[in-house]
Amino acid sequence: MIGRTTSSRALVLTAPRELEFRDLPVPHPEVDGALLRVEACGLCGTDHEMFTGRLPAATPLVPGHETVGIIEEIGDVAAEQWGVSVGDRVAVECFQSCRRCGPCLSGTYRRCESNGLRTAYGLSPVDVGSGLSGGWADHHWLGPDSMLVSVPDGLDAIDATLFNPVGAGIRWGAELPETGPGDVVAVLGPGIRGLAAAAAAREAGAAFVMITGRGAHDHPRLEAAARFGADLAVDIDQEDPVKALRAATGGHGATVVVDVTANAPDALGQAVKMAATGGRIVLAGTRNSTETPGFHPDAIVYKELHLIGALGVDAPAYRRALDLIATHHYPFCSVTRRVETLEQAGELLAAMAGEGDEPPPIHAVLTP
Numbered sequence: 001m002i003g004r005t006t007s008s009r010a011l012v013l014t015a016p017r018e019l020e021f022r023d024l025p026v027p028h029p030e031v032d033g034a035l036l037r038v039e040a041c042g043l044c045g046t047d048h049e050m051f052t053g054r055l056p057a058a059t060p061l062v063p064g065h066e067t068v069g070i071i072e073e074i075g076d077v078a079a080e081q082w083g084v085s086v087g088d089r090v091a092v093e094c095f096q097s098c099r100r101c102g103p104c105l106s107g108t109y110r111r112c113e114s115n116g117l118r119t120a121y122g123l124s125p126v127d128v129g130s131g132l133s134g135g136w137a138d139h140h141w142l143g144p145d146s147m148l149v150s151v152p153d154g155l156d157a158i159d160a161t162l163f164n165p166v167g168a169g170i171r172w173g174a175e176l177p178e179t180g181p182g183d184v185v186a187v188l189g190p191g192i193r194g195l196a197a198a199a200a201a202r203e204a205g206a207a208f209v210m211i212t213g214r215g216a217h218d219h220p221r222l223e224a225a226a227r228f229g230a231d232l233a234v235d236i237d238q239e240d241p242v243k244a245l246r247a248a249t250g251g252h253g254a255t256v257v258v259d260v261t262a263n264a265p266d267a268l269g270q271a272v273k274m275a276a277t278g279g280r281i282v283l284a285g286t287r288n289s290t291e292t293p294g295f296h297p298d299a300i301v302y303k304e305l306h307l308i309g310a311l312g313v314d315a316p317a318y319r320r321a322l323d324l325i326a327t328h329h330y331p332f333c334s335v336t337r338r339v340e341t342l343e344q345a346g347e348l349l350a351a352m353a354g355e356g357d358e359p360p361p362i363h364a365v366l367t368p
Contacts, residue, residue, distance in 0.1 A: 005035065005072070009368075010137035011342045012126065014060045016053030019346055024062075024131040031075035032144035034082075036092065040339075041135030042066030042161030043364040045191070045262040045285070046123075048352040054263060054288050058125040064135025064366070065094035065122030066164040068157045072139070082148045089151040091163040091322065092135070093315050094121040096145035110312050115145055136342055138368045149318045152326040159325060159333045161365050162192070166332060167313040167321035168260075168284065169196020174204040175317065176308050177256045177280040181205035186245060186254035186274055187230075188212050189261040189285060190221035192335065192363050195228040196321075197258045199330045202229030206256070208249055210234060212241045214264075217359040220336060224362070227331050242274045254279055261285040269294030277303045284310040335362040342366055 007023045014020055026035060041064040049055035050063060057063075071088045084090055096119050097109035104112050117123060122134040130141035142148070151160045173196065179185060185201040187194045190213040198209050210232040211225045222233035232248050234241045245254060253276030261267040262285045269292060271281045300307065325332050338361040340348045345366055352360045 004029075005139060008132055008137055008139035010062045010132060010134070011345055012060050013050060013057060013063050017051060017346070021342075024126070024137070026132065026139060027130050027141055029073060029075065030144075032077040032081070034074035034078050034142040034146070035072045036067070036069040036090070036140040036142055037072045038067060038069040038135055038137055038140050038368050039089070039157035040068050040161050041366050042164055043348070043352060043366060044165065044193070045352075048349045049262065049288065051346070051349040052353050055286065058123075061123070061125045062131065062134030062137055063122050064137070065120065066161050067092040067121070067135030067140055068151065068160045068163070069140060078142070078144065082146070084148055084150060089157065089160070090148040091151055091160060091318060092121060092140065092142070093147040093149065093318060094123065095147070095312060096120070096143065097147055098145055107314070110314070112145075119145070136345065136366060147315050149315055149322060152322055155322065155326050158339060158365055158367075160322065162325050162332050162363065163318045163321050164313065165192040165363070166196045166325055167317040168193045169198070170200045170320055170324070171313050171317040172260065172282050172284045172310050173197030173200035173258050176282050176310055177258070179204040179206055179256050182207050183255045184208045184245075184249055184252050184276070185256045185258065186210045186212070186241070186271075188257065188259045188267050188271060189264075190218050190225060190233070191260065193260045193284070194258075195221070195225060195335070195362070196332070197260060198225060198230045199228045201256065201258075203324075208232075210241070210245050210248070210254070212236050217354055220359050221362055224335065229330070236270070241270060245274055252276060257281045259283050259285050263288050265289045265291040266293045268292050269296070272296065272299045272303075272305065275303060275305055278305070279303065280306045280308060282308045282310050337361055337363040337365065339365045339367060342368055
């Protein structure tokens with residue numbers, strides 16, 4: 001192909017707080033692969049935790065697992081399998097699926113026997129598959145096990161990066177705990193995923209939704225919570241969330257607790273304490289710690305609680321997320337947001353980690 005892209009600039013994480021630009025080779029055209037021109041990549045807690053070193057990463061790697069871009073080149077087999085063409089704007093699912101093993105056939109492709117976290121886009125090292133396997137780059141190579149979700153017409157690339165956090169809110173706040181009419185839902189953590197979980201619970205028919213945060217940096221997020229369906233927002237540094245929930249609901253505990261906190265070892269104890277008998281607790285945030293202050297394991301037995309671990313999202317939730325974003329029923333596209341180029345990645349990641357004087361943005365995006 002005349003003039004075909006043979007290398008692409010990528011931002012590589014080589015060690016905690018160490019980023020460098022590299023030109024990485026673009027694989028030769030393949031009938032079952034594609035080349036994506038990256039337009040934008042959303043950031044989440046995993047990104048800034050890998051950057052600061054709080055979450056171990058298999059460096060060197062090209063991070064970025066919330067990628068949106070334009071199909072620049074695609075093989076015939078891939079085009080038919082994914083239902084997309086050159087010029088289409090798509091969102092990339094970070095997990096890959098062989099589509100043949102038992103987990104993939106059952107829909108739990110995050111446990112794919114050939115993939116899993118080892119090959120997840122934005123999380124795997126440059127020596128696994130194509131080095132262009134993350135969204136912090138000009139291009140992203142898509143292998144045959146990739147899964148793509150088409151972006152609705154009229155939704156730009158920056159807004160479309162919300163597919164990941166909103167999809168997480170839908171899966172964690174509604175689908176996994178089977179939230180429905182009459183449920184009392186408590187969401188721990190007021191980031192974009194927490195706000196999305198509150199909205200998803202409300203969409204599922206929850207009777208009452210509480211969201212919690214901690215400290216002054218979370219106040220802008222807690223103030224925004226009502227616009228995402230929350231009935232009550234609590235700063236746990238100022239108020240006991242268990243007492244606040246019971247006071248607001250006439251003494252009822254939470255039938256559903258969704259924990260999306262990061263680096264908060266005491267959140268599990270709070271979740272168990274505020275859960276009602278028979279309640280469901282979704283654990284989606286990572287602790288990065290073995291400490292669990294305030295956690296009483298016997299309460300799980302006495303209350304007959306259900307603990308549900310949540311690793312990532314899935315493509316069906318991403319499709320529903322993009323459709324929900326496109327309705328503009330909830331103000332996802334108008335939350336506080338910082339959009340920076342790859343050159344400013346380190347500064348933005350530090351801000352997301354809470355290292356600046358200003359509250360971290362609710363939504364953060366990198367563009368090439």
